[in-house]
Amino acid sequence: MEDVQGLLERPKLYDNIDGSSELMLGCMLIGFTSFQWVSAHARQDSIWNKIYSLPIFVALLTTVLIYGRKAMKSLFTYRRTGFVSYRKPKLRLIGLISGIAAAVACGLTFLTVRRHEIDSTMLVMIGVGLLTTASYAYGIARAVRWKWIVAVLLLVGAVVVALLPDWLTSAPFSGTWSAAVFDLRFFGCLFLYLAFYAFVLLLSGGISLGLYLHDTRHDGAETE
Amino acid sequence: MKPQIQAIAEIDRVIHEPGRLMIVALLYAVETADFLYLQHETAMNKGTLSSHILRLEREGYVNVEKTFRGKVPQTLLSLTRTGRTSFEGYRKMLKKSL
Numbered sequence: 001m002e003d004v005q006g007l008l009e010r011p012k013l014y015d016n017i018d019g020s021s022e023l024m025l026g027c028m029l030i031g032f033t034s035f036q037w038v039s040a041h042a043r044q045d046s047i048w049n050k051i052y053s054l055p056i057f058v059a060l061l062t063t064v065l066i067y068g069r070k071a072m073k074s075l076f077t078y079r080r081t082g083f084v085s086y087r088k089p090k091l092r093l094i095g096l097i098s099g100i101a102a103a104v105a106c107g108l109t110f111l112t113v114r115r116h117e118i119d120s121t122m123l124v125m126i127g128v129g130l131l132t133t134a135s136y137a138y139g140i141a142r143a144v145r146w147k148w149i150v151a152v153l154l155l156v157g158a159v160v161v162a163l164l165p166d167w168l169t170s171a172p173f174s175g176t177w178s179a180a181v182f183d184l185r186f187f188g189c190l191f192l193y194l195a196f197y198a199f200v201l202l203l204s205g206g207i208s209l210g211l212y213l214h215d216t217r218h219d220g221a222e223t224e
Numbered sequence: 225m226k227p228q229i230q231a232i233a234e235i236d237r238v239i240h241e242p243g244r245l246m247i248v249a250l251l252y253a254v255e256t257a258d259f260l261y262l263q264h265e266t267a268m269n270k271g272t273l274s275s276h277i278l279r280l281e282r283e284g285y286v287n288v289e290k291t292f293r294g295k296v297p298q299t300l301l302s303l304t305r306t307g308r309t310s311f312e313g314y315r316k317m318l319k320k321s322l
Contacts, residue, residue, distance in 0.1 A: 082261025
């Protein structure tokens, strides 16, 4: 029965066989962090800081990445190891309950942090690190054994970023208009971790793509 | 006869064959997949895979659609409603009998 269950999960894990999921997410995060950096360093009244700039940027980036990934799949993956179209996921009750539970837990943690004046940066970074590691491990790492190293690296990265000295974490935004508005350490940590996460995803996805192209070949023949 | 033994006797023999079980389980998790994907995942040769698919198609479990991806012919496969129901029944029966 476990073998059958394993077979049922294989198509889901096939989605990242060429590293395209990681490359897409990595590019998305690079784009997002770049936007944050540019908007912090631009003048406060510049176009980068208008209320509509981020949604337009995200929509454009997402469109480019979705079609880019489709093109990549058509060029390499479908020709080498086959085409799969997925069933639309059903909204399950357990997912809904987990989402509500996570939101309540986050809210309670936030209130506790405020009431007891705890250093929230460390807590948030560990939370973000755990969340990204868990989602990466579930979605990607369980298909390929060496990617567990990447999952561990993500968690270690979150802790290391949280332990960095203030002058280093606030460096990306110091001297900008955002220094007067935001907690520089907090946003600096998040920025550095997202950049680190993006870099790790791009590296891991790039290695997967290289290995995939090396290990598979394009027959160019009919599929049957 | 014990219910457990009865359950074994009632197992769907079309799906129970290992090669066909692999095909049905893989197709159950997707909307459609092509022949190349099944060949890659099951590591079966073209002839064996074709004969299993033919049997499943004859039983009404699998829908086969011949199409083109650009200029390259493509064989798209999906489970029919009967195929889905039969696979769900097969899993239940297998759980009951083990």
